Structures are given as structure tokens and as C-alpha cells.
Amino acid sequence: MAESKEEVDVLVQRVVKDISSAFKRHPNIDEIGLIQCPEARYNRSPIVLVENKLGVESWCIKFLLPYVHNKLLLYRQRKHWLDREALVDITCTLLLLNPDFTTAWNVRKELLQCGALNPERDLYLSKLALTKFPKSPETWIHRRWVLQHILDQFSSVAQTTEQPVESEHPDAERTLLLSNHLNRLIHQEMKVCSDAACRYPSNYNAWSHRIWVLQHMAKGNIKVFHDELSSVHPWVSMHVSDHSGFHYRQFLLKELITELSRSSSSASTIFGSSQHWTSTVPSSSHLANGERSLAYSPSGERFATVLQLFYQETELCSDLIETFPGHETLWSHRRHVYYLWHQWTQDQHPCGDGRESELNLLGTNDPGDTRPTCAIHEGNVDRQRHVSVPMEVDGVSLPDCDSKRLRRGILLPNHLTLQNEHIFVNSILDSCCNPEQKNFALAYKKWLDTVISAQS
Incomplete structure (x- = not known):
């Protein structure tokens, strides 16, 4: 097992890349978890992917978590430069291991606002984090922020669209697409909340998020x-x-x-x-x-x-x-x-x-x-x-x-x-x-x- 700082850096950099590659090769990953493994017994990656389930062997957490944590803090203190792709990978790894680290979510907010990150991708990451930490308050807060960001985009489009939905005008078609997208988002949020409530009893954070979704995305819709x-x-x-x-x-x-x-x-x-x-x-x-x-x-x-x-x-x-x-x-x-x-x-x-x-x-x-x-x-x-x-x-x-x-x-x-x-x-x-x-x-x-x- 690696002991020197250089060897540890090489190890964790490889693990971060393995996690990023796993998401690129398998975009349908639906759950994350830890695999209890006190020490590395084989010369292979600690990242295991089976039937859309991503597992991380526990022995590498003590090396991986401090590394990505320090990297992100140095970046925020302007003592170390990271490009956008590296920021996305590091924050992804960090949040999958510790989703209540607010700084990481704030970095992703900045990436999202500047267009370097897709809102749907952030919703997907927070959904995965909730499969391991279903009560994480910071994850639910960030999820609401992303949804509000999407709603603001919808509002800006709606303000520029004057044509009725029945019209064949391109703006009307775009409005219909946005409406359907909003409906899909609501159904998706209901499913995420339900899964989190099943994973953790009396999950107040999940049910409060569900209420927020209805209040902000379906207000007045009796059906x-x-x-x-x-x-x-x-x-x-x-x-x-x-x-x-x-x-x-x-x-x-x-x-x-x-x-x-x-x-x-x-x-x-x-x-x-x-x-x-x-x-x-x-x-x-x-x-x-x-x-x-x-x-x-x-x-x-x-x-x-x-x-x-x-x-x-x-x-x-x-x-x-x-x-x-x-x-x-x-x-x-x-x-x-x-x-x-x-x-x-x-x-x-x-x-x-x-x-x-x-x-x-x-x-x-x-x-x-x-x-x-x-x-x-x-x-x-x-x-x-x-x-x-x-x-x-x-x-x-x-x-x-x-x-x-x-x-x-x-x-x-x-x-x-x-x-x-x-x-x-x-x-x-x-x-x-x-x-x-x-x-x-x-x-x-x-x-x-x-x-x-x-x-x-």
C-alpha cells in the first residue's frame, strides 16, 4: 500500500479519475455505497461497478477524502488553480463521500451559473448522494437551489413568449416543451423524495422538500x-x-x-x-x-x-x-x-x-x-x-x-x-x-x- 505523500497523491488521483470514468461509461448509475474492505488486497481500483451500483472500497476513504477536501479548500483560498473539468471531478468525488460539505456545493453553483455545468447533471449527482445519505440537509438545500434556477430559466422564456399554446408559432412549441419538462421534473422530485423517505425513517428533510416542490412548481394545480x-x-x-x-x-x-x-x-x-x-x-x-x-x-x-x-x-x-x-x-x-x-x-x-x-x-x-x-x-x-x-x-x-x-x-x-x-x-x-x-x-x-x- 502507498505510504509516501507522492504515492498517496498518485493513488487518489487515479481513484478520482476512475470515478469520473465510471459516470462517463455508465450514465445510468442509480445508487452509491461503501464496500467494507479494511485493506487493499489486490492490485486493482477500489471503485466497483455492478448492475448500475457504484461502490467504493472503504480502505481508500482515509486517503481519498482528505485529498479532495484539501484540494478544494486550496482552490477557494486562491492558493491552487484548478480548471473547470478538474473542479467538477473533485467536487463530485467529495460530495459522494461527504454531501454536507457546503463549500463543494457552492463551487458547483458557480460552475452552473457560468454555464460550465448542466443543472440536470447536478440534480443527478444530488440524487446519487441521497441514496447513501438520504437525510443530508445540504444536499436537499442545493437541490432546491438548482430547481429554482431551472424555474427562473422557465420564467424568462415564458416572458418572451406571447403566443397561445395552440398556435404553430415556434415560441408556442417551446412553451409546450418547457411545460412538459416541468411536469417531468415534478414527477422526478416526487420519486426522489419517496426513495429517500423509504431509506431513512421520519425523513423530515425529504418530506419538507416535497412540500417545497408543490408550493413552487405546482402552486394552484388542484389536480x-x-x-x-x-x-x-x-x-x-x-x-x-x-x-x-x-x-x-x-x-x-x-x-x-x-x-x-x-x-x-x-x-x-x-x-x-x-x-x-x-x-x-x-x-x-x-x-x-x-x-x-x-x-x-x-x-x-x-x-x-x-x-x-x-x-x-x-x-x-x-x-x-x-x-x-x-x-x-x-x-x-x-x-x-x-x-x-x-x-x-x-x-x-x-x-x-x-x-x-x-x-x-x-x-x-x-x-x-x-x-x-x-x-x-x-x-x-x-x-x-x-x-x-x-x-x-x-x-x-x-x-x-x-x-x-x-x-x-x-x-x-x-x-x-x-x-x-x-x-x-x-x-x-x-x-x-x-x-x-x-x-x-x-x-x-x-x-x-x-x-x-x-x-x-
Whole structure:
């Protein structure tokens, strides 16, 4: 093994070149990692590439990392000159080993601004770094900077384009291409965030980045937000203790309610077709259990769509609480959902007073009943029913065996009222033997009595 400084320099220079060559020969590398190897046993490169997975033998890290680190610091201190290609290679190697080194990301920002580096290439590098360090805050920060740089480029192009999209003008075609590119970027970011969240539990940085992407790249696009709400449904169902995922659903739900409450567009914005997005919601006017779809409600479509969102989220909470007892995250999420519902009903004032509205969901009224929802007889509130419809994930019903597993006799309320929440909690307390589940149910019941009752 090399011992002198000259031999070490020769070794690490070769390793840096091997890493750069690996990316040039195999542009589809999708994961990086360390190979535990205490010492070099063979006279070969420590860089291993197998099936698009790039590995670095651990014995060379103690030589490689200080070398590239010192090289970059000397460059920043203007004590050593490096050309652009060398800077790209050194920063790439350094960030794959230590992605929280801010100086390296700043150097790449400068290279990107002067046109020496492609933004897509930087997104690719940060994506690889996240496969090994999925919670790296500096990597997520730099990724947002690159995305904002791309958005600024889009904005400058849009300002110079006046022609409509349907026109055959070259500027219109360019605008359409940019729009498609933006859609691909959004899908790509959702995939990167999802992979990072799976690699590291409670990855707040990944979910915060996902929120940022929607706020800056899909603001006001109700269809995108609704698709996201559906796409994370399976994920939260398999990670019932990860609060970050449920916090993301709370953000989506709140944004959808806000947009639907102030938007003049109809519910077809969500359920209908879009120019760049394909709807996954069935177009039938009836659901699987014969209930009428809210998208075709004879009264206000936006109002009915909000009701459906609340109903589906409450149904998800009920399923998961019963199937996976003893998880505080599920009860916390239900509390937030019901609080949003409570605040929304008070803001709507459908009955002209501050009382909690007895709003009927998903066609539980007689289809021929044209009375206002608030005029429903109070006795209807107490009626309960077993919901036998399989839970839908992205529009696909689960098999019967999963349906039986997810539904074990819990009564789902027809109305999101305080009384029905008490009925749900009491059914949990009566049927559950898990002590933690009982404690969470009692805490939720106390919250309903002290907070919601006081505000009603």
C-alpha cells in the first residue's frame, strides 16, 4: 500500500479519475455505497461497478477524502488553480463521500451559473448522494437551489413568449416543451423524495422538500395535489409510525381545501381530464357501493368535493387505527383532520349559526331528497352503518382478503360530527385490548371534550 505523500497523491488521483470514468461509461448509475474492505488486497481500483451500483472500497476513504477536501479548500483560498473539468471531478468525488460539505456545493453553483455545468447533471449527482445519505440537509438545500434556477430559466422564456399554446408559432412549441419538462421534473422530485423517505425513517428533510416542490412548481394545480394525496396513500399505510408522511397528507388536505374554497373552477378540475395530467379517477357517476359520486352532485361541486376529501381521510384513519393499534401518529393525524373539518364547517356556516353542521357525505340521503344538507333530521346523525366497500388505493380496490383485514367491525360515521367521533372512540375502547391504543383513544376523547366542544 502507498505510504509516501507522492504515492498517496498518485493513488487518489487515479481513484478520482476512475470515478469520473465510471459516470462517463455508465450514465445510468442509480445508487452509491461503501464496500467494507479494511485493506487493499489486490492490485486493482477500489471503485466497483455492478448492475448500475457504484461502490467504493472503504480502505481508500482515509486517503481519498482528505485529498479532495484539501484540494478544494486550496482552490477557494486562491492558493491552487484548478480548471473547470478538474473542479467538477473533485467536487463530485467529495460530495459522494461527504454531501454536507457546503463549500463543494457552492463551487458547483458557480460552475452552473457560468454555464460550465448542466443543472440536470447536478440534480443527478444530488440524487446519487441521497441514496447513501438520504437525510443530508445540504444536499436537499442545493437541490432546491438548482430547481429554482431551472424555474427562473422557465420564467424568462415564458416572458418572451406571447403566443397561445395552440398556435404553430415556434415560441408556442417551446412553451409546450418547457411545460412538459416541468411536469417531468415534478414527477422526478416526487420519486426522489419517496426513495429517500423509504431509506431513512421520519425523513423530515425529504418530506419538507416535497412540500417545497408543490408550493413552487405546482402552486394552484388542484389536480397535482389530489394525485399526490392518492399516491402517498399506500406509503403511509405501510409506515404508520412515520409522522412526516402524515404531516405531508395534512399539508395536501389543507391546500386542497383552501384552493377549492376560493377557486371558481368546478370539481371537475380534480376528477376531469387535464392538458398535462391523466386522471386516475373513474368517470362513473356511481361508486362501487351504489352511492352517488360527489363529482356529479346536483348541488355545489366544490362543496361536495371537500366533503369527499374529509370522508376519505377519516376513513383512512379509521382503517389504520383499527388495523395497527397503538400508534400515536395515527391518532395525531385524525385529530388534525377533524380539527380541519371543524374549522372548515365553522367557516362555511351552512346553517347560518356557529353550530357544527350535520353534513351528509357520499349520498347517504335519498338521491331524490332535495332538501338542504343542514335541514336533515337530527335523528339521521345517530344512524350508523358498516362500510363494506374495499379501501381504494389509486383507484384500484384491494382484494377481499385485504378488505377483511382492514375492516374488523369498526363503525365509520356517516357524518363528521362530534357525536359520531365519540361513537367511534367508544367502539375502539370497547373492542381493543391494547393499553397504548386505549390511552391514545382516551386522550383523543378528552381533546374532543375540551377543545372542540369549547369551540362549537
